[in-house]
Amino acid sequence: MSLNIRPFMPADAPVVDALHSAVDWPARSAEGWRWLAANPARPDDFPIGWLAEDEAGRAAFVGQFPQRFWIGAQPVLGVTGYSIIVPPDLRGAAGPLIRRIMNREDAALFYTLNANALSAPLYRRHGLEPYPQATHGLKLAWMIDPVAAGVAGVVRRLTPHLSGRPGPERLMNRRLGRSPALRLPPQVTPLDRFDEDWDLFWSRLRSEGRVLADRSAETLRWRLSEPDGTLPPIRLVYRRDGAVTGWLLAQMAKMSRLEPPLLDIIDLVALRDEPDAAAVLTSALIANAGRLGAAKVRLQVVSPDLLEALGPLVRRARREGGWGHAHARFDAQHAARLRAGWSPTPFDGDYSFCLRPVPKA
Incomplete structure (x- = not known):
């Protein structure tokens, strides 16, 4: 051919x-x-x-x-x-x-x-x-609505021929798109705009010497202006003494028409001297996920550093994946630094703009 x-x-x-x-x-x-x-x-x-x-x-x-x-x-x-x-x-x-x-x-x-x-x-x-070598096959998921997830499993087993084919959407719910006020701990606030507070956080992240995908205000404004989404993303920051020290971005998605909606964590990153931020931000998202209409919260790319930062939350999560979804090739000039310093999150990949959006009501 x-x-x-x-x-x-x-x-x-x-x-x-x-x-x-x-x-x-x-x-x-x-x-x-x-x-x-x-x-x-x-x-x-x-x-x-x-x-x-x-x-x-x-x-x-x-x-x-x-x-x-x-x-x-x-x-x-x-x-x-x-x-x-x-x-x-x-x-x-x-x-x-x-x-x-x-x-x-x-x-x-x-x-x-x-x-x-x-x-x-x-x-x-x-x-x-x-890559990462220890966690390339791992995804984490926190169950919010076991009934909806169970129904989806039954439907998949009984109608495998429908998987991956167009058709009516299943397992939708009335909470989707209502945008209720989030119930958040005092350290966590929604992020409405990328201003001087964000610029300082991004500058502090870069000063730590890690390998980081660009999270400048320019890049994030562009990334979050993606026109084909149907529900606005969840943008949360962790603050200490008024300064941003951690960040979480999540997006509602639907894996297929036979699956219930879920909240995908797109980005989760914090300063190294802020050990509690990742776990507190994730806990806050989990606590609000049901009110937003999600059947589960999912983190599709996990690094060893992030596993450590999530602490006891990891024990509450289901371990999904298993086939090795993350792979990388580094050029010789930068390979040592990349291997030592890159702890990817889903933001580094295609998740934000390739997730299957929840259909419009």
């Missing part, structure tokens, strides 16, 4: 959206594609995705998403793939698409934090290794 690999163009959006819809993934609007292209970290010569086409015009797709990472005071480019969709009649196209992403010589790291059980072995064949 002969394949033509070429950059995604705006005119390709209907083809790619049809690929998404065929597997019950969210199709992106025209505004959504323009939003991806406006990524402030995207180099001018950086396509937002690649298409593989055969002689009959059949297509496969993979997106590529750049982020600015900071190694101390040094910015470097990191690249993750997203939404790799290869129809059965183009089997074998995944490899050439992944190689096209990894051909860039100006990237310090290539990675995926969102591989599924079928695709995970593929990344190892392209030189990516499980």
Whole structure:
């Protein structure tokens, strides 16, 4: 089979959206594609995705998403793939698409934090290794509504042929979208805007010498302006003496039409001298999740550092995953610093803009 690999163009959006819809993934609007292209970290010569086409015009797709990472005071480019969709009649196209992403010589790291059980072995064949080594196969979930989760499990077992196919949404509830006032501990407040308090927090994070995906006010304003979401994200900060010392970002999502809504933690990070922030922020989210309409709270990327920061909360969580969803390849120049200092969260990957949103009421 002969394949033509070429950059995604705006005119390709209907083809790619049809690929998404065929597997019950969210199709992106025209505004959504323009939003991806406006990524402030995207180099001018950086396509937002690649298409593989055969002689009959059949297509496969993979997106590529750049982020600015900071190694101390040094910015470097990191690249993750997203939404790799290869129809059965183009089997074998995944490899050439992944190689096209990894051909860039100006990237310090290539990675995926969102591989599924079928695709995970593929990344190892392209030189990516499980990362973080101790937790690359771990996801944590805190159950809020066991009944809804149980019903979803029964439906999946009785109707496996419906999984991944379009159809009516199941297990919705009236609490979704009502935006009740959150009941928060005194150290935790909602974050309405990225102002001087945020700039100071971001500056203090960078001064600690860790490897961090860019969380500047410019990047976060862009990231949170994603036009295809249906419910606003939850933005919480932990404060000490009035200053921001920890941050949590969460988004309501629905894994499939057969699953109940859940709250996905997108980002969770705190200063090193603030050991309680991650656990307090997560506990606050869990305490409010039921009132927001979530059946569970989930953290899909977990580092050893974050496991330690969550403390006893880890014992309350269900351990999900297990197939190795996180893989990375580091360039030789920065490999030692990246291995020593990068503790990824879901924010570093594609979770925020590739989650399946809760359908509009």
